[in-house]
Amino acid sequence: MKKVKITILKTMLYEGLAKEYGICGLKACSMMKESDVFYADYAKPKGFCNEAWKALYQYVFALAHGADKGLFYYGDWIKEPGVTIVSCNDGLRPVIMKLEATDEDAKIEYTTVER
Template sequence: MKKVKITVLKREFKADLAAEYGCDGLGPCGRLKDGQVFYAGIDCPPGLCNTAWKCMHQYIFALQNGVESFFFDNWCRQPRTAIACCNDGFRPVYFKLETTDEDIPNPEKK
């Protein structure tokens, strides 16, 4: 299995939805920053939001296991790449997921 590079592409804020439904003081995601990079092995990388991890884990797992493309080759033009988003309706964060050439260490081998 290969590590996957996770890059924060951009954070958005849906002010119209937040004004109608959100709590006071709500703004863009304050936990992540545009351009921030994480590397995924088996578990959620330290510092990455667990909710975002749950939203993209299925794509990460597929990339780690050799998938070259998704949805009949009509999603991303770059092979071994996916674009994902967390499911926060007020503060979505977009991620680029890329398979690396680095293997994930096998914890069973010592």
């Protein structure tokens, strides 16, 4: 299993929808910042948004397990192998992310319980 690089490309706010449905003063996501970089494998990276992770973990899993060999969805979506562009599921203020397969091996960190 390999690590996957996650780069925050863009944080957005759909102002019309936010005005109609969001709380007063709603702004773009404050948790993720453009150009932030995270590395993931089997688990959500520390400091990464829980909701964003739910939206992209299946792509991370696929890339971590070798989907970098071909193009996603039969080549009719992303032109570069080992790359995908995804967004979180916040309909008012989505965050757009680039996922890239890496050659870095993932390491499962075990914790021990003292008895």
